[in-house]
Amino acid sequence: DTAVSQTPKYLVTQMGNDKSIKCEQNLGHDTMYWYKQDSKKFLKIMFSYNNKELIINETVPNRFSPKSPDKAHLNLHINSLELGDSAVYFCASSSAGQDNSPLHFGNGTRLTVT
Amino acid sequence: AQSVTQLGSHVSVSEGALVLLRCNYSSSVPPYLFWYVQYPNQGLQLLLKYTSAATLVKGINGFEAEFKKSETSFHLTKPSAHMSDAAEYFCAVRTGTASKLTFGTGTRLQVTL
Numbered sequence: 001d002t003a004v005s006q007t008p009k010y011l012v013t014q015m016g017n018d019k020s021i022k023c024e025q026n027l028g029h030d031t032m033y034w035y036k037q038d039s040k041k042f043l044k045i046m047f048s049y050n051n052k053e054l055i056i057n058e059t060v061p062n063r064f065s066p067k068s069p070d071k072a073h074l075n076l077h078i079n080s081l082e083l084g085d086s087a088v089y090f091c092a093s094s095s096a097g098q099d100n101s102p103l104h105f106g107n108g109t110r111l112t113v114t
Numbered sequence: 115a116q117s118v119t120q121l122g123s124h125v126s127v128s129e130g131a132l133v134l135l136r137c138n139y140s141s142s143v144p145p146y147l148f149w150y151v152q153y154p155n156q157g158l159q160l161l162l163k164y165t166s167a168a169t170l171v172k173g174i175n176g177f178e179a180e181f182k183k184s185e186t187s188f189h190l191t192k193p194s195a196h197m198s199d200a201a202e203y204f205c206a207v208r209t210g211t212a213s214k215l216t217f218g219t220g221t222r223l224q225v226t227l
Contacts, residue, residue, distance in 0.1 A: 033214075033215075040219075041152075041220045042217075042220070043158075043204065043217040044217075045215070045216075048214065058214075100163055100164070100165045100166075100208075102148055102160045102163050103158075103160075105150075105157035105159075106157050108156075108157050
């Protein structure tokens with residue numbers, strides 16, 4: 001019954017490695033997002049996809065590359081990981097066409113870069 | 115540009131006391147406003163949303179918020195705090211389906227006996 005699911009929940013890796021986080025939603029939504037939450041709990045949008053098309057791309061290093069194979073999935077690949085990438089990454093989804101449509105969030109992926 | 119400001123990064127109340135978490139927004143067009151709650155090591159859960167149908171919005175767990183255009187505010191309240199309300203609360207604003215959801219910096223609510 002999980003609406004927005006992310007894997008893995010925890011990810012510990014060394015600097016310079018490449019890693020991916022996967023996200024899937026079963027809500028029938030057509031818009032998906034990646035948010036980054038830093039150690040002070042500040043949430044900042046990174047990307048948004050609508051029907052597999054990139055619609056929001058905030059100022060994010062190009063080491064971060066989202067991929068949406070279909071509207072139910074949005075994965076995040078990170079190359080050459082740096083210490084500053086350590087954070088909790090949240091996937092979310094919503095329904096386009098409804099201005100007040102809330103975002104539904106996954107439980108997050110805690111990335112620790114050592 | 116849209117933004118929200120949450121006054122007070124940390125609020126402490128006694129169990130049974132009134133909860134008031136403040137949120138002010140800035141938007142050049144009519145905003146859509148949301149309150150989310152985040153429990154430790156969990157994702158964000160929607161508490162309530164402002165839909166412009168009514169200025170007083172009721173949400174889950176006994177929370178409500180009132181939209182005041184003249185004050186550009188959307189404060190969150192609950193008449194009687196419970197220990198289980200201890201969490202991080204985020205106010206957020208959006209100005210259309212194509213726009214991003216912008217979050218405030220969050221307010222940590224502590225509930226004491």
